[in-house]
Amino acid sequence: MKVLIADDDAVSRRLLQSALSDAGYQSIVAADGLQALCELEQPHGPRLAVLDWMMPNVDGLEVCRRIRKRVAGSSYVYIILLTSNETREEVVQGLEAGADDYLTKPFNVHELKARLRTGLRILELQDQVVSASETLRAQATHDSLTGLWNRAAILEFLENELARSLRGRHSLAAVMADLDHFKSINDTYGHLVGDVVLRDAAIRMQAAVRSYDSIGRYGGEEFLIVAPGCEIAEAGRLAERLRKAVGGKTIEIGSGVSLEVTVSLGVAATTGNASAEELLRAADNALYEAKRKGRNAVTLKPD
Amino acid sequence: MALDFKVALANLEGDEALLIELAGLFCDESAKYLLALKEAVAREDGKAIRAAAHSLKGAVSAFTAQGAFDAAAKLEKLAENGELAKVPEASAALEAEVEELRAALQGLSSSQRISDSTTVPPKRNRREP
Numbered sequence: 001m002k003v004l005i006a007d008d009d010a011v012s013r014r015l016l017q018s019a020l021s022d023a024g025y026q027s028i029v030a031a032d033g034l035q036a037l038c039e040l041e042q043p044h045g046p047r048l049a050v051l052d053w054m055m056p057n058v059d060g061l062e063v064c065r066r067i068r069k070r071v072a073g074s075s076y077v078y079i080i081l082l083t084s085n086e087t088r089e090e091v092v093q094g095l096e097a098g099a100d101d102y103l104t105k106p107f108n109v110h111e112l113k114a115r116l117r118t119g120l121r122i123l124e125l126q127d128q129v130v131s132a133s134e135t136l137r138a139q140a141t142h143d144s145l146t147g148l149w150n151r152a153a154i155l156e157f158l159e160n161e162l163a164r165s166l167r168g169r170h171s172l173a174a175v176m177a178d179l180d181h182f183k184s185i186n187d188t189y190g191h192l193v194g195d196v197v198l199r200d201a202a203i204r205m206q207a208a209v210r211s212y213d214s215i216g217r218y219g220g221e222e223f224l225i226v227a228p229g230c231e232i233a234e235a236g237r238l239a240e241r242l243r244k245a246v247g248g249k250t251i252e253i254g255s256g257v258s259l260e261v262t263v264s265l266g267v268a269a270t271t272g273n274a275s276a277e278e279l280l281r282a283a284d285n286a287l288y289e290a291k292r293k294g295r296n297a298v299t300l301k302p303d
Numbered sequence: 304m305a306l307d308f309k310v311a312l313a314n315l316e317g318d319e320a321l322l323i324e325l326a327g328l329f330c331d332e333s334a335k336y337l338l339a340l341k342e343a344v345a346r347e348d349g350k351a352i353r354a355a356a357h358s359l360k361g362a363v364s365a366f367t368a369q370g371a372f373d374a375a376a377k378l379e380k381l382a383e384n385g386e387l388a389k390v391p392e393a394s395a396a397l398e399a400e401v402e403e404l405r406a407a408l409q410g411l412s413s414s415q416r417i418s419d420s421t422t423v424p425p426k427r428n429r430r431e432p
Binding site (some may be wrong): 007008009010011012014015018052054056084105106107108109110239 | 318361376393
């Protein structure tokens, strides 16, 4: 773990450095507040800092304030302020500037190490909170069975892309895909096999879209692909690739049994002047046409 | 007494080599701080007096040298409060304390350097946190 030491006095710096390296920390040394800020603002910079209060140019208090003003998302820096003025007003001032803890000079080396351990505990807690919230965010936007975007996330993506296509005057396509005869697969083989089919079809379609397309699970066996910058003809070719990806090879459902699964797709495109509902309705109508034509087909709905 | 070696050493967790290294650093740095202090006092520059006293306070704190620390704190406070009339006396007291500490530390660092040519401490076993 890296620790920033900022003190204008060389003796104090050396003392701090030695105490921290004994405790196994990697110390980074700054002789004034500006240097301290530079080090703290490096990518992967130190997350623990021991700052002397009084330093020339930018003092420890100002370093605290500037670090706390940083944009959300940068990782938390645990700051211990070193002071040799231990009046209550000053301690309060230091804590209000954003210090997490303070230590009075002359400080005891054991105490410094103990206070740094407290800082480590806080940073570990913060890491846990961050990773928990990242997990939650992933769960909130993804379909747990297929790993694709869920309905809400893909619709939000569609809204954003519609606004972008209107601004940039470029085309945007929506492809609605529906697995053929999925109900009978479920009825014949059970829901577990149905899940295997959904997952496999999802993986195949995801591999077939372009890197800037987004694919989400729109409903039970229905998928929505949003393809930015795509005109109707190009989107038709994309849909054709998806159709072949799903239907080109049987899907193994275990015990040596394979199923022939096909997909029908409806394609619609706009240059941003249609609403999300209108575009989806057009793609859905095209999908209906594809089903009516006998399934395992692609139908285009021109703008 | 300007310096209680036992106390200073205990705060460094018994690391004699570190004490010697810090002593050497202090002798260099405190000379600069004292010079800055004298010039600031001569100029009656309250801000510079305060800064020099503060630097000395920080440097002597490494050795838990209470006498020098208190003298520096007193001078810093006087300068901060603009009580410049009391500065020369407090400054002289601080200089005396620091000189005494320097003498004690200089003796330590030179005598140790003769008996032991390495001033860098052998590294102890470390544990990465």
